Amino acid sequence: MSCWPIFDNSDAVNIQSSRSISCLPTFVNSHGVHIESSRSTSCWPIFDNSHGVNIESSRSMSGWPIFDNSHGVNIESSRSI
Structure with a gap:
């Protein structure tokens, strides 16, 4: 299990993570910027976060x-199995 912090890509910065x-x-x-993680x-x-809004999630x-997220609303989600 792992929790993901807020992804703020409003400045069109590439984010790469590995978990x-x-x-x-x-x-x-x-901005058409790719966030790649493995x-x-x-x-x-x-x-697809159309307005570059932070996405917070844990899983x-x-x-x-x-x-x-075409309306630019923060998304917080969690799932288990």
């Missing part, structure tokens, strides 16, 4: 569907 429980493919925000057990599909061992 031990799951793998995150490409994240796309309004983990080992599960996968996160594409996050255990399950996959996340697509998050489309």
Whole structure:
């Protein structure tokens, strides 16, 4: 299990992370900037954060569907299995 801090990519900065429980493919925000991460057990599909808003999430061992934050609202989520 691991918790992810706030991802603030409003300045179009690449964020790369590696963790031990799951793998995150490409994240796309309004600037078309990619956030790439690798983990080992599960996968996160594409996050489309149209307004570059912070995304806060924590998880255990399950996959996340697509998050489309087109209204620029903060997203806080958690799942377990």
